[in-house]
Amino acid sequence: xxxxxxxxxxxxxxxxxxxxxxxxxxxxxxxxxxxxxxxxxxxxxxxxxxxxxxxxxxxxxxxxxxxxxxxxxxxxxxxxxxxxxxxxxxxxxxxxxxxxxxxxxxxxxxxxxxxxxxxxxxxxxxxxxxxxxxxxxxxxxxxxx
Numbered sequence: 001x002x003x004x005x006x007x008x009x010x011x012x013x014x015x016x017x018x019x020x021x022x023x024x025x026x027x028x029x030x031x032x033x034x035x036x037x038x039x040x041x042x043x044x045x046x047x048x049x050x051x052x053x054x055x056x057x058x059x060x061x062x063x064x065x066x067x068x069x070x071x072x073x074x075x076x077x078x079x080x081x082x083x084x085x086x087x088x089x090x091x092x093x094x095x096x097x098x099x100x101x102x103x104x105x106x107x108x109x110x111x112x113x114x115x116x117x118x119x120x121x122x123x124x125x126x127x128x129x130x131x132x133x134x135x136x137x138x139x140x141x142x143x144x145x
Contacts (some may be wrong), residue, residue, distance in 0.1 A: 006068045007086070010078070011138050018057035020137050021069055023113050024088065027059040030068070042062040078139040087131075087145040097121055103132050103144045110134060110144075130138075 013018040018029055036042035043053050055073040060066075090106045091099040100123065107117050115138035123130035132144040 004067065005145050006070050008070045008072060009138075009140060010074040011071050012053065012073065012075075012077060013138070014057040014073050015054050017138055018059050018069075020113055020115070021071075022059045024110055025059070025066070025069075027066070027069065027109070028062050030058040030060050032040075064119065064125075068118050082141045085140070086142040088142060089145050091145065095125075099123065100130050103130070106144050107134065115136075 009017060009021075023025065024028055032039045032042040036045065040053060043050075057071045059069045059071075061068075088106075091102045093104055100120075104120075106116075111117060111134075116135045118135055118141065120132045120135045121128065121130055129145075133141060134144060135141050
């Protein structure tokens with residue numbers, strides 16, 4: 001039987017990183033439990049101390065297709081290159097200049113949301129289609145592909 005996966009990010013500010021990735025991927029912040037209008041309302045009812053309200057967050061694909069992304073608070077900042085990263089696929093089936101133009105447009109949108117453009121790799125067929133490497137607002141690398 002196939003397994004489902006959840007992708008987990010470490011972060012210093014889970015809510016802010018959840019907002020970034022929701023906007024980047026077209027996801028939504030996971031809804032609070034039934035009977036609660038907001039997460040703050042639910043956490044208050046559950047007796048969670050206010051200083052822990054931003055200790056975790058999750059976003060989900062509104063169509064229910066993509067994996068859930070869980071973001072957990074950690075005390076330390078990111079210090080080294082990711083050993084695993086996301087490829088955000090915006091230009092599937094496109095090649096050359098048209099592909100890179102689509103990736104640059106998405107890069108500009110994500111920079112406006114708080115991401116950083118790190119570098120661009122040009123297409124070099126047949127093995128390299130071209131991509132842009134970026135960092136999210138908390139320094140996690142990802143690629144626009």
